[in-house]
Amino acid sequence: MSFNHSPEITSVNNAAASIPHSRLKIATFNLFNYLEPPFAYYDFERIYSAEQWAKKQKWITDYVNEFQPDVIGFQEVFSPEALAELLREQGYEFFQVVDQPEVIDDFICRSPVVAIASKYPIVDIEAVQADTTLALAMGLKEDFSFSRQVLRATINLPHIGDCDCYVVHFKSKRPMLEHEESKSLSGEKNIIEKLKAQVAGGWGSTIQRGSEAALLLVNMIARREETGLPMILMGDFNNILADGVLDHLVTDTLRFVSKLDSDAYLEKYCLKDSWDLFQGTENNTEHILRKPTHYFGASSSVLDYILLSCEFDANYHSSLFEVSEYNTYDRHLINPIFDRDGESTDHGVVLVTLQLRS
Template identity: 25%
Template sequence: MSFRISTFNALNLNSAGLGFIGRLDARPLTAEEYAAKTGAIATELTALAPDIVGFQEVFSEAALRDACGRSPEMGDMEVHAPFAQPVPDPLGPAGQLVSDGPHVGIASRFPLVGQPSMITDFRPEAAPVVPVGRHSAMSELHLLGITAFERPLLRAEVAVDGLPGLVVLVAHLKSKRPKFLPGEDLDDPVIQALGAMRSLIVRACEAAALRAQVVAERESWVGGKRRPVVVLGDLNDDLGSVTTQMICGGKPYLSGGQTAVSRSTWRFRTRDMMLSAFEIAPPPPGQGHTHVFGGKASVIDHILMSADFAPVEGRQRARVLASGTRNAHLAPIVVGAALPPVEPFDPAAIQAKLREEAERPPRDPLTEHPRDARTDTPELGFDHGFPFADVELFPTP
């Protein structure tokens, strides 16, 4: 049996007429805009045809159910975004509803075991304690007051024959957008650095807490084997970053003059290891990025998988056949009109463009900086691509 896993940043998906808490400059969608937005999501989901998909930036569970219901590929799926519910407007008239968020959600063609749960607080073992002192000298220990996810995790157990106990964690970690304090001069370069530092600290704490959740899930055995785990989400950093690698865990590489890794070390280091689907089955050229900002393409939306999905000795129960990204996130969405067709994948054209780029004279990185593609992304569109992985289960012995 084979199935497709995906993750999908829906960019401020909300019900028509509902405002956003804390976003005074974000106006509610009109009925026409809402129809265009949910129709565009349905179009992308129909093209992706995922069997399990995690969502980010959901402000309304009702809107997510509506968008999924408009796709013929998604009509029979369970859809959940438990925290994406309208709440009374704390600043508006009595009875007026607004949307809190953004939150995460999930849709699954496979049945879920019970209801998905939302995880707000860090596990106790992930308490962020920071030593202060040079090298190993710890003169002081400081407990950071960061003990909860800014955007709670969603945990769902999915009933997939051949992968008993499969847990899917849907995440949306803190972005790189700087966190400024009231009254700070946002044009001050030092303040800008401090704002970026604060965001990085929050994301690092969240990454460590997500790692603790992965390890706890893996320590739960089902059918005599460790529980398989998949993390779907916008982690707001690339695969090689410190924060994303914190979630993945160390790999059993040789170091310090070693010539071999012992079997016990191998099994210990791989038992809780997470691998990107893009590592296991690299996507075709041109399909490897999920985000464009400042003219630079990167992968910040990830499908991370436990060793059950990779050729790791003694652990593999499934394999990733292929991976890729549907990069329609820069296509405009016009109210009352369908999405334009996505350009077909053409390896020869990509190679020709690379050769053309290589022959150009050096550029001034300031005066000839590439356009920020996000500035052209319309309000009703998307600012992320949608990565996917096709998985095949091994026959159950």
């Protein structure tokens, strides 16, 4: 399906494109065990050789040079200093993390962190904290915390000014509980115990992931109420957005409130999936299917997202930008070449282009 573009629309778009910095590119990038040798990730045997590390560094550099994102949210960062140096060489003057990975036995690293890099000034940085009172009201522990610390960076972007950019890596689907096989149990009993641990542990991970998303969104709404700043949420959600676990991140209903008030407040305080915003613009004339960002066995899913506030929604009367392009870089997943992609990542890289509206 295609649309006919009138000369008036074309001239308006060309006028906007002629304005300096009229296009902003935002990417979310799971680096998959980014750790500089001689450190090891998770156990002592997992250490990149010098050749492997050089190949991984080149793969990241090649992507950045080809697509030129202005802001990148990263996940699975074990070596933030090395990443900051690599990106500085590519023109990213601003780089931040709010946490450090855990190091055990002097060289084995666990608990990678998220990071953000920007070509524009990062004017404020903060680790998002869960509201403990609300966590208790939700039936969670008083000391509830995010499985991976959430980063909020306020970045001074062209035309729009300060914008709150959040980078997340929500709890994985790996079950929280695991049964270690016992020689004192029969084979059947060991399998039954593994099944029970998988069921209960998997649900525990789901509760954690959904709770992280809910408490983060509450924090974002409170921050928005206080500052009025535009919001961008990007990262590896470890879940599809629409299956009930995370769909509150794109809440579109408000109960027991008039429709007029509901629409106004949802529009102001809630987020929309950048893919949906792209689908709704005249720039998308083909209505192509959304590409998965992760493959597991024979299945595939979209786990990596960029969500945007109304300032980036073309249907919002006061929006400044609109989503003009949406790209999922997946060549390394569907058609890998070892010499090129051997040390890449197990996720697709999602990038959206925001075009200034005239």
